Amino acid sequence: MAGSGELTPQEYISHHLQNLQVGSGFWTFNIDSLIVSVVLGCAFLWIFYRVGQKATSGVPGKLQCFIEMLVEFVDASVKDIFHGKSALLAPLALTVFVWIFLMNLMDLIPVDFLPHTATLLGIPYLRVVPTADVNITMSMALGVFLLIIGYSIKIKGIGGFAKELGLQPFNHWAFIPVNLVLETVTLLSKPVSLGLRLFGNMYAGELIFILIAGLLPWWSQWLLSVPWAIFHILVIVLQAFIFMTLTIVYLSQASEEH
Structure with missing residues (x-):
């Protein structure tokens, strides 16, 4: 809470927006974002693996039923958008959707709960929403960009690309310099927009929670934090869905021969 310790509201907000970092300059790593994202990714893989191992053809349990619905939803989304053949795309789309959803979901944990716990353990800073870190979102977008290049070369060949x-x-040799500029900008705008869109929405959501906690007395915070959390659930799901859908669209475009 803002009232705990001697932090002013400005110091409180600044403290909660500071990552736990190691290194310096270009080689600075936000290790809190890295650790949380890896832990959530491993949790996703473990849960889905365990459900797959225990899956039954009879009456499924609640968790198996939920995961089956999720897999069918992602599979239908891929089939509607991507008309080629790829054994990678559906698992990739499922991983992207669930992983981003879990990282976004961390935004609903009370602002001071995990950072205060970390402080008691001697850790000065802790940000628990990896998708509010531009390094994480742009790294994921860079991965999609490399897949776009890979699919383009695989389907069209280096000459076709x-x-x-x-x-x-x-379509004239005299316009090659102009075309290169236009197409390069179009190509680079895909990962940039993909990563910044997710970062901007989640950073804004995190900042609002911090502002509520930093500027209001503890006994009145629920008046704003609860309605915002309910609305933010929609943002959390929507941003994961948009990232997944655009990933499928971009790879579908890369796989089309003109």
Whole structure:
């Protein structure tokens, strides 16, 4: 809470927006974001593996039923958008959706709960929403960008990919420099928009929770934090869905031959 200790509201907000870091300069790592994202990724894999191991053809349990519905939903989304053949895309889409959802879900944990616990353990800073860290979201977007390049070269070949960059939208050799500029900007805008969209929405959501906790007395915070948390549930799910859908769309576009 803002009232605990001697932190001013400005110091409180600044403290909660500071990552636990190691290194310096370009090689600075936000290890809290890295640890939380890896732990959530491992939890996702473990839960799905255990459910898969215990899956039954009879009446499924609640968790198995939920996961089956989730898998069918993602599979239907992939089939509606991607019309090629790929054994990678559906598992990738499922991983992207669930992993981002879990990272977003950390935003609903009370602002001071985990950071205060970390302080008691001697850890000065702790941010628990990895998707509110631009390094995490842009790293995921960079992974999608590499897949876009890989799919383009795999389907069209290096020559076909080069022609796509140099002969579109103006199909004449004289316009190759112009086409290269336009297509390069279009290509680079995909990962940039993908990563920044997720980061911006989750950072804003985290900041609002921190502002409520830092500027209001503890006994009145629930008046704003509870309604915002209920609304934020929609944002959490929607942002995971948008990232997954755009990943499928971009890979579908990369797999199309013009």
